[in-house]
Amino acid sequence: MARHIFLCPLRWADMDAFGHVNNVVFLRYLEEARIDFMFRLAPGEGSVSFTGGSVVARHEIDYLRPLVHRHEPVTVETWVADISAASLTVHYEVKDGETVYVRASTVVVPYNLAAGRPRRITAEEKLFLQRYLDGAVTV
Template identity: 35%
Template sequence: MSEASNRRLVYSCTLPVRWGDMDAFGHVNNAMYLRYLEEARVQMLVAMLGNQITEGDFATVVINVGCTFLKPITYPDSVRIDCYAGELGRSSFMTWYEVVALSAPEQMASEGYAKVVWMDRRSGKSAPLPEHIIKAVTG
């Protein structure tokens, strides 16, 4: 995973793999991995910001996202997603994700990333990261 020295584990969660997550090839569909990353990111942001992700004058938005698929996941299983943060900018920070199937925790199933931007809801433009986010990201 890139920038390992500039990132810090900030959150971890476990999500169930649902039967409907699989595709005709009998493994979790690639698009579902992005949904797993989204759910982990939202949980992480709620842990960092509380209800401010849905209320208030500011919001977090994702401006890019990606995922590398390393090993198929199948139902029934659960995944653990470790969420890392770092690379602070004026109004943004990077997040990285490691996805591991609990049935085979010795090998990562996928890894991903997303750049998160702090946005002023009224203007629709980026805004400087507040101190509480900087502290949550840097420790």
């Protein structure tokens, strides 16, 4: 099973009054990693996969240890835990080496922005997602 690796920079504004990354900021890190992952299929290949939009139906996050400010980026590993006809579940680990700060999952629903409604996952999208499929539950 492949995992998508995203190196996410920490910004000074990400810190809270206690000097560690605020819990809400982790959602932004997950979003950046997920967008980087899902939009890798379309560029350069002429594919329109995932370009029509998607919406988040659910987030689940386990905060395991505080992440304090530093100049090095944090690694966000992303993989697919489940693919259905009209949604997918993405799992993440925000980590540095063996140290895991957050484990999380997101249910994503492909969305047709023009029609204003959810849509099904295309065969091309499913083929791409299956390369990252691992049903192991982390959250």
